[in-house]
Amino acid sequence: MPLFCDTALAGRIERAEAQLMAAASEAAHRRAASGVGTGTAGETGAPSPAGFVIPVAGGVATYAEDGSPFNKVAGLGFGGVPGPGELEQIERGFAGCGAPVQIELSNLADPAIGALLTRRGYRLVSFENVLGLALADLPGQVRPAGVEVRRGGDLRAWLEAVTEASIRPDTEGVRSHEEFPRELIENAERDLVAAGATPYLALRDGVVAGGASARLAEGGVAQFTGAATLPAHRRRGVQTALLAVRAADAAAAGCDIAVVTTQPGSKSQQNVHRHGFDLLYTRAILVRE
Numbered sequence: 001m002p003l004f005c006d007t008a009l010a011g012r013i014e015r016a017e018a019q020l021m022a023a024a025s026e027a028a029h030r031r032a033a034s035g036v037g038t039g040t041a042g043e044t045g046a047p048s049p050a051g052f053v054i055p056v057a058g059g060v061a062t063y064a065e066d067g068s069p070f071n072k073v074a075g076l077g078f079g080g081v082p083g084p085g086e087l088e089q090i091e092r093g094f095a096g097c098g099a100p101v102q103i104e105l106s107n108l109a110d111p112a113i114g115a116l117l118t119r120r121g122y123r124l125v126s127f128e129n130v131l132g133l134a135l136a137d138l139p140g141q142v143r144p145a146g147v148e149v150r151r152g153g154d155l156r157a158w159l160e161a162v163t164e165a166s167i168r169p170d171t172e173g174v175r176s177h178e179e180f181p182r183e184l185i186e187n188a189e190r191d192l193v194a195a196g197a198t199p200y201l202a203l204r205d206g207v208v209a210g211g212a213s214a215r216l217a218e219g220g221v222a223q224f225t226g227a228a229t230l231p232a233h234r235r236r237g238v239q240t241a242l243l244a245v246r247a248a249d250a251a252a253a254g255c256d257i258a259v260v261t262t263q264p265g266s267k268s269q270q271n272v273h274r275h276g277f278d279l280l281y282t283r284a285i286l287v288r289e
Contacts, residue, residue, distance in 0.1 A: 012219050018075025020192075026195075031187070059078075066097075074104050076105055080110075121288055122286040125177045129261065129279055129282055130282070131272050146237075148203045161211045162185075189213075197225045198215070202229070214246040221255060246258070
């Protein structure tokens with residue numbers, strides 16, 4: 001039977017997402033303070049404004065650095081409706097950093113929040129899908145021949161592989177409303193590892209072919225925090241192997257569900273569907289300039 005997602009399960013997943021964004025943003029702040037990767041795509045070496053992590057109504061507003069994918073409000077909708085003062089604080093924080101406010105809102109969240117954001121001038125710019133895999137009694141997975149997956153290992157090789165693959169994505173499905181340059185992708189991947197994500201390096205016939213990562217969150221949720229395959233190795237079972245190994249590791253660690261976020265109709269969504277993931281809910285991406 002397909003995995004059914006009620007508001008309780010969605011709340012678990014969104015809390016884990018909020019925790020991840022907070023941890024990754026705090027890692028970015030520490031990295032910036034140490035002088036590593038503090039430049040922007042256009043101004044190498046130029047420091048970003050001071051970041052922030054602000055809890056709000058069960059979710060969190062985070063600003064990591066200029067242009068970061070972690071600059072957003074996540075997990076909103078399962079801890080009450082934010083008051084006008086809370087939203088004003090967040091909006092001032094992003095404005096002070098010269099950034100728009102981007103809110104990711106689950107379609108299972110309190111509907112009053114969507115109405116509130118619309119009244120405040122937020123506009124819908126995109127969607128993303130959240131899919132899940134029940135890990136109880138996980139069946140044995142067939143590993144594609146010639147593909148090896150290494151947990152941890154050579155962090156430099158992993159970082160180079162996922163960054164190069166990410167800047168040359170598949171173009172199937174609904175295109176993302178965001179694009180990030182190489183430097184910001186590298187920074188974000190470093191910050192995810194610092195926030196507790198485990199890197200996985202994939203090799204095909206002994207050659208680096210791609211990579212992925214996963215984070216075991218509180219409450220038994222395994223977050224698959226990205227995966228990418230180099231163009232020359234696509235359609236050769238690399239993503240299947242990365243999914244299978246991470247799912248087995250998550251189950252062995254006691255997690256009951258693995259979750260992944262994809263663009264609607266993308267090759268990534270098709271890959272995880274083949275691995276047994278079910279569509280749980282959709283997040284609307286709302287922005288106020």
